[in-house]
Amino acid sequence: MMIADDSFLLSILNDSPQATAIYNSGELHIAYANQGMLDIWCADQSIIGKTLCECFPNFVEEGFSSILKNVWKTGITFRTTAEPANIVVGSRKTKRYFDFEYKAILDQDRKCFAILHTASDVTESKLAHIRMKRQTDELSLSYKLDRLASTLSHDLKNPLSVLKLGNDFLSKNEDLCPSMAKQWYKNFTNSIQNIEAIINQTLQLNKVRGAKNSSEIIAMDKKISEWINEVKLSFSEQQIEYRLGHLYPLNADSSAVYQIFANLIGNAVKYSTGTGAYLSIHSEEIEQGIVYVFEDNGIGIPEDDLTKILLLQIRGSNSSHIAGTGIGLSLVKDLMEFMDGNINISSALGIGTVVRLFFPQSVEDC
Template sequence: MPSSENIKFLIDILYHSPLATAIYVGPDIRFAFVNHEMRKVFGTQENYIGKPFGESFPILKEQEFSKILEKVWRTGITYKATNCPARILNTDLNHSRFFDFEYKALLNENNETYAILHTGIEVTERNLALQTIKTHEQNLSLNNELELITHTLAHDAKNPLSIAKIGIETIKANAQMNQIERNNWLTIIDEAILSLNQIIDKTTQISEAKTFKISKETIYMDEKIHFWIKESKLINKVDNVKVIFGELLPLYSERSGVYQIFANIIGNAIKYSSVNINPTLTIFSEKQNDEIVYTIEDNGIGIPKDEIDKIFSNLQRGSNTLDHQGNGIGLYIVKSIINQLDGRIEIASNLGEGTRVKIYFPDYKPMDKEYL
């Protein structure tokens, strides 16, 4: 047994420790020791010695700290917590603070608990600082989102606007156009305006809320891809591209985002394969595990291998594309939208031989619980 002098020495050390410290004994968790720092935490100078923890601090008992201490006493297993909120009555103010603390079970030679050493430190200021940092990060994320919104409007809105303009100019220039052809052009203009409205609607929703819940629906791709190819041919003034189709599986995704992804990828494929004498585009889809994978392959100019990883960066283009119109925003937007839709994209290319793009979409079904 330690001498009384040694015990007094240890008690003096604990009392003057900068760490808030208390010692509890007995299955009813009675105070045996409380140092000055722990009294500051509790917010009172009342003498707790010999009193049960739960009786002394009913507000902490309500928060189940008493139950934790009782379990430590029964099991002999130490309990640690970090950044733990606690409401403590302090100068008549009931408020939440945050603590890192430990309830350490002290065991005898029979592995029975004879005391619990409670040490802790208040980290409320640290918690507030972390919350401030988190808020700044959220604001930065929002700023990045707004930057993407600006790029999206400036870039992708041009496609449907260009289509509508081409359609109107064509109808104006051909006064003798038959009704069937006129109706075809009016349908193209109507689809272009619908696409533009979807882009604007999505942009408005994102800009009005930090947390934008994506609305998903079944998209029948065999109906859409043919129209998007027609759009791209009109915009790029290319009409001799041979398109080979495989199976075009439906997607369960966000309509505007899917349009923006495919309009950019198909547009690039047609634009950069048009230099070939016989430009060819292959599009098909397949199921792989829990994903639907769309492959879009062209026989165009390709991408230098050492530049493939860079083309998803904002305003980055392949060094061999400078003779073609564009500003490098398209694939940056594509990658950002695919991330929003929980998908991914892979690009493989050989310079002068063409490019293969694989787009992976989660194979969600309308009855999945997440989307009910």
């Protein structure tokens, strides 16, 4: 992509009040950066032609290079608001907050050939929001009760459906071999434990602000396999390939993590596109904690819906033909915030969806 030869485009970008950069390779070579972006990075024109990873090792540690490389691979644009980032000048590190977008520029074959990076420093407004939030009372009692009822009715469906399926199966197969019966009883035990965990976690979420969540080390490689098997029982008619990468353990509230992952795995299966459908799950270590990434090639979410999809009972406008309440993603957002984490969703119609979950913790804890 020959940006330097296009003087007209270059002059527009140079005069733009928004910080802008362009990467023109999967290795994240910096093809262009205007003065606004250089100011944010505390850098100069000498970085042009070099890779982002080479120039800013801290962006690798914080996971931004990983996000960019995933945009290049998938062609799915990534957007976020008030994202914290450490700006390093010499030995001094300053935490700032940014609204930014990594926009995938696609060719006629829908392959990414450049990434347009735009950013705005929103540190002052974010700090003001934090101060305001600290002074705001908890949600009203009526809203909390409504949310409690909605959450319970939504998240109890999966484990209850396993119990119902198993009960029906056992009642119709009285001469079942002992090993098969034992497996179903094990499924019953897991479902009952999950029901108990959901009730306890949901009640805990509705306590006053400041209630401390309990943390434990969770062996995610083992647990994710169990949760996938549970979802398979609930969506036995759906065919989807599960691609599991490195799964770091988490130091977190186990019942909250179960609800988060069960919802996201269930959504990927529910909104899959049939033949060739897959769900990829992997995790990454970054400076502040651990990130889990869910990537699927399902129906995707319309761009206009991305900003509101995490609100209570809001669903994608292209999902009306699929049963659902819209509670799941909103609950995931609440649970992540309960653990001082966050969620980001990127999606494109007909391509798929990428969900990133950030769990703050000391890596040594795991």
